[in-house]
Amino acid sequence: MTLRLNNISKAFGATPVLNDVSLEVPDGARIALVGSSGSGKSTLLRLIGGFEQPDTGSIALDGRELSSPHATVPAHRRGIGYVAQDGALFPHLSVARNIAFGMPRAARRKARVQELMELASLDPALADRMPHQLSGGQQQRVALARALTQQPKVILLDEPFSALDTGLRAQTRQAVVDILERSGVTALLVTHDRDEALSFGQQVGVLAEGRLVQVGAPASVFDAPVDVRVAAFLGDVVLVPACLTATDAVDCVFGRVPVRHDHSGGADRVHAMVRPEQLHLARTAGPSNATVVGIRSTGAGAELTLRFGDGSSAVQATHRVPLHAADAYETGCSVSVAVNGGIVLYPGQG
Amino acid sequence: MPQRRAAPPVLVTVVVVLALGALIPIGYVVQAAVAMGWDELAALVFRPKVGELLANTVLLVIIGVPATVVLGVGGAWLVERTALPGRKVFAVAFAAPLAIPAFVSSYGWASAVPSISGLWGGLLVAVTVYFPLVYLPALAAIRGLDPALEESARSLGMGSWSVFSRVVLPQLRLAVLGGGLVVALHLLAEYGAFAFLRFDTFTTAIVVAYQASFAGPNAAALGLVLVLLCLCLLVAESLARGQARYSRVGGGSPHPPARLPLGPLTPVAIIAATCVVATSTLVPLTSVVRWLFHGGSADLVGLTSATGQTLLLAIAAAVCAIAVALPFAWLAVRYPGRLSRLLEGAAYLASSLPSIIVALALVVTTIAFAPALYQTAFTVIAAYVVIFLPRALVPLRAGLSQVPESLEEAARSLGVAPFRARLRVTVPLLIPSICAGGALVALGAANELTATLLLAPTGTRTVATSFWAAASSLDYPTAAPYAIVLVLLSCPAVALMFAHATGRNLR
Structure with missing residues (x-):
């Protein structure tokens, strides 16, 4: 019981959009595909939904071919739900009639609509409202309830939270995750928001320039990105030149640090990547490895700009410190910076 | 992510065929010119009579268009930005002349003041009838202006006149150019009003030539010059407009504008506005009503049958125009590109041609290729579709682009399934646009005179042709009831246009 994409490629005219993408989504899993705009993530979703056809490759659901060089199942016979960016509610129909839209005429019962509204945590009083009378978050939940009427095996969510305000976004996202959890449906979300992708489900996939560069559990993808670009896309990074020692450790500006993951592929020159959250600062009078070159107050604390090394090999990084600790630093002071938890190794840059 | 897809071949084929059909009038003119050859054409065109027609028509346009612009923009500014007493009444009254077909207005004037005739008579009637075509777009544009712009100008030390000429007017450029072009095209195309006032333009001369020698070389040569004049206007407007686009006017202003107090000029403004209303609406209508009560026994049977036939033709034209406009709009909205722009442009070009040319072309084409269709309802309806296509296309296009x-x-x-999805989602959302577009086509068709005179099946009498038959034989009392019906038939369309210009929703 899985959704399987095999070697999907797609181009619009001369512009390649997706390049040899393969993916397997186990039944009931939630997977988020994250990528910047133009990475082909929406196109991938539209291929699965049946609104576009792949140039090469195939798509299968539970062993049934949905899309292949030989045959194509049209969108309305795929049993795949789709929630568009703006919800795509039918503006001429009430909430209840929107939800009942795809039900067979005989099965359009009030009870079933109410059941779905309840599942989607929608107030039953909203049933007779028109879409324009709903908030953005409510519209998205109606769109989700409407998609669930078909009891789809898979539901596709195309940036469903991007049109919402920041506060509403987190709240709606949690509500949608809960609804999907309750209904046990396989869900595939595309987004350009890394936090949204990392917190959505069991798996996260990173798309870049039409390729699926990494798939895995959110924690492991964040912890061990396959390359620097993925690392930088998923969070802030500090990248410093390093020298591999014999015993699974490197020497760098942070001193000798253990290697957590080695993605250098045996390159001669390597760089060490750490997340700013791993840095541990101490004001020091003795030996130091960094200088504070700037302090910016953020109200709740301060953001220090640190410079490691000097001359052309100098590296800058920002590090947040809480308010009570901020007074200890001033521009120009020397600090010693240590790294907690090891580094990830990549081939040297440039 | 917007993706450019190729349009389905069937849709493109349908639209290409329809566009070619709409371009039959252009084809007719070109074919006639080629068939005649240069010598015959030159002999027909370069003669004193044509020079006189040219002078008349050009004078009509270069005096008439600026006059409608002054009245239209001035009226819009008065009711929208000044404290003119009774401005709400004037706002409607300035749009009202659109409900009086030009040939009815000229009948009203000529039967009240028989000495009115020639260029000045033609100008009087044409300007008072057509200035709302500038007034309505100018009104819409002024309403869409953010009053903050004018306030900023005032805070920079400008007086009322400077604000109007340096801030308001420049932003009305597109509305004025668009409205002025429509007025100019109407001036070229009008037959009834000028024929009544014994003022000769190309259009009236073509009708006379047609009556004398059918669709012969003389009519075709005059038609060629008329089409060239029309193309000159289109090119001039497009050059003057340059790269600027008709921007969508916002839903409303953030706060109501401060109105300019007219002070001691108030009586002058009221008198001027009243004079405009009197000449454009009150005189013609009073004259019609006077003949109505003058007449004695009205021919109710003839009136009823003419109204019935008019409604049938008008509704058929509306249905056909919507059916033709739908593929154009679909292609333009769903598959935008050079091809769809070109085909849409062809539809607009075809409908810019004077209706007399459309009618002549259809006469010649049906006789040559489908004699069975000559003087049938089909040909009349085809002419209405070509002439009024933009009235259906514009709302449909706007409506369709609102349906993602x-x-x-x-x-x-x-x-x-895809087809049922379209039926259950897209079609219901398009219904308001379909109704608005259909109504505008039907009401236009119901008042059409020139093409109907040439194309109507023998025995078919519409309200407009019945009116014309009576009025042109100087039987004023008999014409009056038909004139009233024509005015009544126009009212809904004018209400629709007024509502659209002022951003009011009739739904």
Whole structure:
């Protein structure tokens, strides 16, 4: 019981959009595909939904071919739900009639609509409202309830939270995750928001320039990105030149640090990547490895700009410190910076 | 992510065929010119009579268009930005002349003041009838202006006149150019009003030539010059407009504008506005009503049958125009590109041609290729569709662009087949646009005189042709009831246009 994409490629005219993408989504899993705009993530979703056809490759659901060089199942016979960016509610129909839209005429019962509204945590009083009378978050939940009427095996969510305000976004996202959890449906979300992708489900996939560069559990993808670009896309990074020692450790500006993951592929020159959250600062009078070159107050604390090394090999990084600790630093002071938890190794840059 | 897709070949084929059909009038003129050859054409065109027609027509346009612009923009500014007493009444009254067909207005004037005739008579009637075509777009543009702009100008030390000429007027450029072009095209195309006032233009001369020698070389040569004049206007307007686009006017202003107090000029403004209303609406209508009560026994049977036939033709024209406009709009909105712009442009070009040319072309084409269709309802309706296509196309296009394709996709993902998805989602959302466009076509067709005179099946009498038959034989009392019906038939269309210009929703 899985959704399987095999070697999907797609181009619009001369512009390649997706390049040899393969993916397997186990039944009931939630997977988020994250990528910047133009990475082909929406196109991938539209291929699965049946609104576009792949140039090469195939798509299968539970062993049934949905899309292949030989045959194509049209969108309305795929049993795949789709929630568009703006919800795509039918503006001429009430909430209840929107939800009942795809039900067979005989099965359009009030009870079933109410059941779905309840599942989607929608107030039953909203049933007779028109879409324009709903908030953005409510519209998205109606769109989700409407998609669930078909009891789809898979539901596709195309940036469903991007049109919402920041506060509403987190709240709606949690509500949608809960609804999907309750209904046990396989869900595939595309987004350009890394936090949204990392917190959505069991798996996260990173798309870049039409390729699926990494798939895995959110924690492991964040912890061990396959390359620097993925690392930088998923969070802030500090990248410093390093020298591999014999015993699974490197020497760098942070001193000798253990290697957590080695993605250098045996390159001669390597760089060490750490997340700013791993840095541990101490004001020091003795030996130091960094200088504070700037302090910016953020109200709740301060953001220090640190410079490691000097001359052309100098590296800058920002590090947040809480308010009570901020007074200890001033521009120009020397600090010693240590790294907690090891580094990830990549081939040297440039 | 917007993706450019190729349009379905069937749709493109349908639209290409329809566009070619709409371009038959152009084809007719070109074919006639080629068939005649240069010598015959030159002999027909370069003669004193044509020079006189040219002078008349050019004078009509270069005096008439600026006059309508002054009245239209001035009227819009008075009711929208000044404290003119009774401005709400004037706002409607300035649009009202659109409900009086030009040939009815000229009948009203000529039967009241028989000495009115020639260029000045033609100008009087044409300017008072057509200035709302500038007034309505100018009104819409002024309403869409953010009053903050004018306030900023005042805070920079400008007086009322400077604000108007340096801030308001420049932003009305597109509305004025568009409205002025429409007025100019109407001036070229009008037959009835000028024929009544014994003022000769190309259009009236073509009708006379047609009556004398059918669709012969003389009519064709005059038609060629008329089409060239019309193309000159289109090119001039497009050059003057340059790269500027008709921007969408916002829903409303953030706060109501401060109105300019007219002070001691108030009586002058009221008198001027009243004079405009009197000449454009009150005199012609009073004259019609006077003949109505003068007449004695009205021919109710003839009136009823003419109204019935008019409504049938008008409704058929509306249905056909919507059916033709739909593929154009679909192609333009769903598959935008050079091809769809070109085909849409062809439709607009065809409908800019004077209706007399459309009628002549259809006479010649049906006789040559489908004699069975000559003087049938089919040909009349085809002419109405070509002439009034933009009235259906503009609202349909706007309506369709309000229906995102994602709605159809959502319906398909809910297990509804593509065709049914369109039927259940897109069509219901288009109904208001279909109704508005259909109504405007039907009301236009109901008042059409020139093409109907040439093309109507023998025995078919519309309200307009019945009116014309009576009025042109100077039987004023008999014409009056038909004139009243024509005015009544126009009212809904004018209400629609007024509502559109002022951003009011009739739904």
